[in-house]
Amino acid sequence: MSAFEEAGEIEIHGVAAEFDNPTALVEATKAAREAGFRHIETYSPYAIEDVHELIPVLNFVPAICLIGGLLGAATAWIMEYGIAAIDYPINVGGRPLYSWPAFIPILFELTVLCAGTFAFFSALALCGFPRPHHPMFNVPQFAHASSSRFFLCIESRDPMFDRRYTAEFLEELEAIGVWEVEDT
Numbered sequence: 001m002s003a004f005e006e007a008g009e010i011e012i013h014g015v016a017a018e019f020d021n022p023t024a025l026v027e028a029t030k031a032a033r034e035a036g037f038r039h040i041e042t043y044s045p046y047a048i049e050d051v052h053e054l055i056p057v058l059n060f061v062p063a064i065c066l067i068g069g070l071l072g073a074a075t076a077w078i079m080e081y082g083i084a085a086i087d088y089p090i091n092v093g094g095r096p097l098y099s100w101p102a103f104i105p106i107l108f109e110l111t112v113l114c115a116g117t118f119a120f121f122s123a124l125a126l127c128g129f130p131r132p133h134h135p136m137f138n139v140p141q142f143a144h145a146s147s148s149r150f151f152l153c154i155e156s157r158d159p160m161f162d163r164r165y166t167a168e169f170l171e172e173l174e175a176i177g178v179w180e181v182e183d184t
Helices: 022-035 049-054 061-088 102-128 141-147 163-172
Strands: 013-019 040-043 151-156 177-182
Touching: 013 163, 022 040, 022 049, 022 151, 022 163, 040 049, 040 141, 049 061, 049 177, 141 177, 163 177
Parallel strands: none
Antiparallel strands: 013 151, 013 177, 040 151
């Protein structure tokens, strides 16, 4: 049974289809990619490796984490060198003003602190948090996504997206149901 209805002026997030097994979800995802859809998302109770191969995801968190770590290391080194050799040059026990072995613990700690902070906040930002409500929760059947059902959503931001065409395309894939997902 399809709950697809022409919504008129209601802004939608996309069109979602429900499947009862992971194989059907993988086949539907493959068909959507072959049809030219690029902004698609799948939801399932567990990770499905084949889906991850079909939907490429750009992950910028490692690069941002590296940048944060490098900034932390540079900040630590500049701060320690500036304090020890420029601002307060005190010769203790005949050691040189710039004694790099003494700088390693602080350099390491600030590198890890900045990398972790950058990773945490970039992951939040890239995931769209804080977002208290995702549009997929507007579909009542989506409550089964965490236990027994598999969903494929073609998002409205896709260049090929057309409400009627997308819904008909998903119905042809033998989905249990096809719904428009309101963007509220």
